[in-house]
Amino acid sequence: MEEEVTSGSDNIVTEFNTYEEFLDSQITPLDLLYLEDEELARELVELGYRGSGEVLKREEFVARKEAAEASRQSKKSQQNTLASSGKDLKNPFLKALAQREEANRSGKMTSIIFIRDKNARGQEISGYIDYAHRLKTEDFDLYFSGRKRLLPRPSDLSFYNWETQTSTSNPTPNYQVIAENASGLLFKNKRDRKILNVDPKAASPGDNSTRTPLSCPQYTQVVIYDHITRRKT
Structure with missing residues (x-):
């Protein structure tokens, strides 16, 4: 009572x-x-x-x-509270994610993570992950503590299984996928409408965007694309 x-x-x-x-x-x-x-x-x-x-x-x-x-x-x-807070991070990939966590949670930045590696079945997979969206929908303490490995999924921005040739693409709250394009795969930021070009041969990934390749022993390939979001005026 x-x-x-x-x-x-x-x-x-x-x-x-x-x-x-x-x-x-x-x-x-x-x-x-x-x-x-x-x-x-x-x-x-x-x-x-x-x-x-x-x-x-x-x-x-x-x-x-x-x-x-x-x-x-x-x-x-x-x-x-940041999931990376207080963690002793030696993995360069996790360190890079920790450096970007607060900015992605607050909306100052929307990072796209490209990962290429093998899944639990030994199949080679690759994909583009909307980091800010995953932070809001998952417990990243599991990743920062090393209990789980971050890998692309069919529900992410883009996913490809090289063995089964399964290919998917999905919009997120932050990005729209532009798949049918002569320039290759593009992502349009829904906040400021800027285009992010993930083609490694492109002169630039786009306005207010940077491309950072990472050397990670735990993955075949990792590239992080950071976009500083600016609301369209």
């Missing part, structure tokens, strides 16, 4: 910004008609003589309001 009351009070303090708003919510037009005094109506609600809702003193409302805000800030802080 106590938990139910606490939960109800928490709903009250999140619904109303001030104690006065909470009191006003329990004052009926009929109360104002008879009392003809808004302050008196509020006092009667606070004393429990008016209103059909829960009686809540000002001090208790303020205390619960502060507790609710502290809880919200705590949850926000937990969400903002």
Whole structure:
């Protein structure tokens, strides 16, 4: 029963910004008609003589309001904690991902990771991964702690299985795939509409974009394309 009351009070303090708003919510037009005094109506609600809702003193409302805000800030802080934080990273690929994690989580940057390697069946696969999207949909603590290896999937931006010749491409919240193009595979950033060209022979990957090949013993090939996102004006 106590938990139910606490939960109800928490709903009250999140619904109303001030104690006065909470009191006003329990004052009926009929109360104002008879009392003809808004302050008196509020006092009667606070004393429990008016209103059909829960009686809540000002001090208790303020205390619960502060507790609710502290809880919200705590949850926000937990969400903002980087998966790479506190990890002793020796793998150059994981180090590169850690350097880009905060920027990709905050939206300052949207990195595309090209990986070519073998899957658990020994089949050679390759693909382009939207790093920012994967960060939002997966627990990267598994990758940064070395318990799981990052590999492309058929659900990523682009995927190819060299043995089965299975090929897929999918848009993400950050990028649109342009597959049928004379210049090869292109990705259009949905935020600033800039084109990212992943052709290694291209003079540049595009505006506000860089191409970084990595030497990683754990993978056949890794290239990271970083795009600094700028909203179109």
